[in-house]
Amino acid sequence: MELRTEHLTPVRFREGFGPRFLVTVDVEEEFDWSQPLARENVSVESVARLRKFQRFCEAVEVRPCYLIDFPVANSRIAQDILGKAFKAGKADLGLQLHPWVTPPHREEVNQSNSFPGNLPPALERDKIATLTRKVRDSFDTDALIYRAGRYGLGEDTASLLAEQGIAIDSSVRAYHDYSAAGGPDFGMVDPNPFWLDRDHRVMEIPLTTVFAGVFARSGASGFRRIEKVPRLPGLAARLGLLERIPLTPEGTTVQEALRGIDIALRQDVPILNLAFHSPSLVPGNTPYVRDSTDLDAFYDWWRAVFDHLKARNVRPTGIEEIMAAVELE
Template sequence: MPSQSASPKLAIVIHTEEEFDWNGGFNPTATEVSHGAELLAAVENLKEIGAKCTLAMDYAFVTSEQGLQCINKINADDELIRHVEFAAHLHPWVNPPLSTSFTDKVPEQFSYPGNLPEDEEYNKLSTLTKEIAKAARQSPVTYLAGRYGIGKNTPKILKKLGYKIDVSISPFVDYTHQYGPNFSRYNNDEFLTNTILYWPHTSAIVSPLPFARKYFNHSPAAYSKASLWRKVMRKIVRAKLHRLSPEGFSLTDMQNVTKYQYELGQRCFILSFHSPSVKSGLTPYVESTAQAVEFNQKVLAYANWFKNEFKGEFIKVKDHPQVPHDTI
């Protein structure tokens, strides 16, 4: 168990977005937000145990009636606002300026903002940044690309728009089969490049064997290699990729990711999930009222465990210790 002198830190990053058909492609008109009250309740419940949330908000959410109500209620509560950071989450298929070439469905390639031409990616993120600043009364400094889709022009755009932290890296994962970025060579290490701090979403290669966990953490690309002997090795050591998330993972899974990564030297963790999962029937992870209750209880149970048993502390993303506070 961690000592107080080496207290681990947890940021809860909520992908705060519209509701859409996860199997129905990228429809520019699918912008409904009906879970604002449930999201506000989840944030308030986390605040009650001292937890802090970073709401990475996309354009559809921040311009919706329920999204604005949620933002306004947070801002109106002096205690609650101290526990919340408003950040940016770019879903390019619903974020103006919209392409006149794709009115019904955006091709998967362009669902990743980093695949857009530089001026289009900039214009979309600039529009979102201004909308968040207007609605939330604070300019975002934390960025999460939709579908983790950062590209070669993203760092320059982030710097130009005043961002300080990017949480778009999804360790160990290669999305190139669906036109996305390749993160297979990344583990959970944070790094600072050209004034932008890159803090990956926490993931881990879990295995009952410590040497296997250590090997894949230090050689992340080895996990995704498709050679036969690599596949056999992964099966023998029972290696699996787990994300620090209540979506698809149990409380025990989440605790193991945290403990295993702490043993490997990680001290700053990101717990993440999509905002529609706080209400039943909106994501594949929560399809009934009972599952919604279980989901929200699991988030609170993990946060309580992190604080009380793991002796950790809660932070907003922008309060990561590597970010100079006087620049935010």
């Protein structure tokens, strides 16, 4: 599936709402990203580290949004740590669907089926419904936002979310194309919120990515051309010609992130959506945090980003506040 911004309707917010920022966390099981997916990989020991991250956010009055998948919803530790934050109104609850560990298990575990939107609509519906019920039962709270695992948005996803009363999707990673692996193509989608399904009132808040460099004006179309050539994107970034900057501590330096924030603000992006995966809170789980030094740098990244956002008068926001600020025509 290919999305193109020119075919979509932007979401309008009340005057004075933006700019804001949202921190979204993919709360999921640990698995080796270089190995094939497996149903039995359901360890969620890293969720214990969310206690520290939640306290870190509370200290700076940031309200993170935790997108919880099925194995995490089964975790008593997650229920204790995150459940308290949800009840206290200091964090928001969302869903993240990893099909290979979410019942019903009627599909083969393979790369194509790891993108939820590739599943038959009836199976995607059943998995979303199962996850919704499980998360509600575990945390006694309704989720209002959803992210497809592997950013695997499908043609039917928005209407299926509407059936569950979910008004916001955040499966789109702006300016990223996953079609080579069998997933969706967001290569031409900018980071501005838009109506994913206007009839069902489901909006999209993409993960924020921007372009920098001498040829930044060529943006998505220019990057599409160079990313087809091995190592060329890295060379273009190092030479300051064209650089894609996703707002995440996973693979983006502090300097790049601060530059990316400034670019997004110049482009009047109303909501900056910053994200990471919860296993990165434990050294060795992901390529981005290999040891304790990397973990210290991870928190330093967030400190610098939060300080910069505050200096630029970009305030944190939450899901209900976003929904209340939408202008319905």
